[in-house]
Amino acid sequence: VLTAAHCFSGSVNSSDYQVHLGELTVTLSPHFSTVKRIIMYTGSPGPPGSSGDIALVQLSSPVALSSQVQPVCLPEASADFYPGMQCWVTGWGYTGEGEPLKPPYNLQEAKVSVVDVKTCSQAYNSPNGSLIQPDMLCARGPGDACQDDSGGPLVCQVAGTWQQAGVVSWGEGCGRPDRPGVYARVTAYVNWIHHHIPEAGGSGMQGLPWAPLLAALFWPSLFLLLVSGVLMAKYWLSSPSHAASEL
Numbered sequence: 262v263l264t265a266a267h268c269f270s271g272s273v274n275s276s277d278y279q280v281h282l283g284e285l286t287v288t289l290s291p292h293f294s295t296v297k298r299i300i301m302y303t304g305s306p307g308p309p310g311s312s313g314d315i316a317l318v319q320l321s322s323p324v325a326l327s328s329q330v331q332p333v334c335l336p337e338a339s340a341d342f343y344p345g346m347q348c349w350v351t352g353w354g355y356t357g358e359g360e361p362l363k364p365p366y367n368l369q370e371a372k373v374s375v376v377d378v379k380t381c382s383q384a385y386n387s388p389n390g391s392l393i394q395p396d397m398l399c400a401r402g403p404g405d406a407c408q409d410d411s412g413g414p415l416v417c418q419v420a421g422t423w424q425q426a427g428v429v430s431w432g433e434g435c436g437r438p439d440r441p442g443v444y445a446r447v448t449a450y451v452n453w454i455h456h457h458i459p460e461a462g463g464s465g466m467q468g469l470p471w472a473p474l475l476a477a478l479f480w481p482s483l484f485l486l487l488v489s490g491v492l493m494a495k496y497w498l499s500s501p502s503h504a505a506s507e508l
């Protein structure tokens with residue numbers, strides 16, 4: 262499970278957490294997964310708005326997939342979530358500034374569009390330069406993420422598949438036109454994710470993409486070896502010197 266590192270500012274102890282899968286409302290159902298390991302990109306959660314706000318949660322046992330529990334695709338490290346691209350953010354966080362989600366606590370979704378780096382950097386300019394780092398991705402309304410949405414997914418449909426472009430991280434207020442929501446940029450961490458979960462979907466070694474390459478190298482070499490074998494045998498049999506020496 263991909264989430265934000267700052268979600269663990271209270272505790273990094275695996276036994277303090279439960280992972281509830283396939284739920285649309287916040288109910289503390291008795292069916293949950295326990296956590297085996299929390300892997301933080303940075304050793305410990307940084308202050309709000311800092312780089313590396315990403316973490317992996319390894320569950321204690323495999324998950325049974327269903328119509329309600331499905332994995333999302335990891336983008337390739339080179340994937341481009343271009344400015345203006347329409348994406349969705351989901352969560353049970355505040356529905357507006359100072360407005361906590363009301364019962365029955367239904368999961369909310371908000372449509373957002375990716376904001377170009379320059380515009381976002383300007384929106385978050387500070388005396389020490391922009392607060393926007395290369396590992397951050399910005400997106401703005403109509404909708405926005407808000408308090409308690411942190412760690413949730415920003416997903417975009419690319420050629421029919423849903424890819425996770427971001428992890429809700431921070432922002433000034435919620436839904437302010439001049440203050441985009443800021444996300445941890447997943448593409449910046451894809452190699453780190455594959456390092457910790459070699460079997461994770463997406464690119465990498467999955468499905469032996471290097472097998473055709475090996476075959477492409479192997480078959481021509483085998484062919485050349487056979488041809489040279491046949492030619493050498495022919496030479497050996499027809500060479501007068503060999504014929505003489507054997508007489």
Ligand code: 4AZ
Pocket residue numbers: 405406407408409410411429430431432433434435436441442443
């Ligand atoms: C938060 O406090 C938070 N509008 C998350 C996202 C945004 C603001 C605050 C973006 O978790």
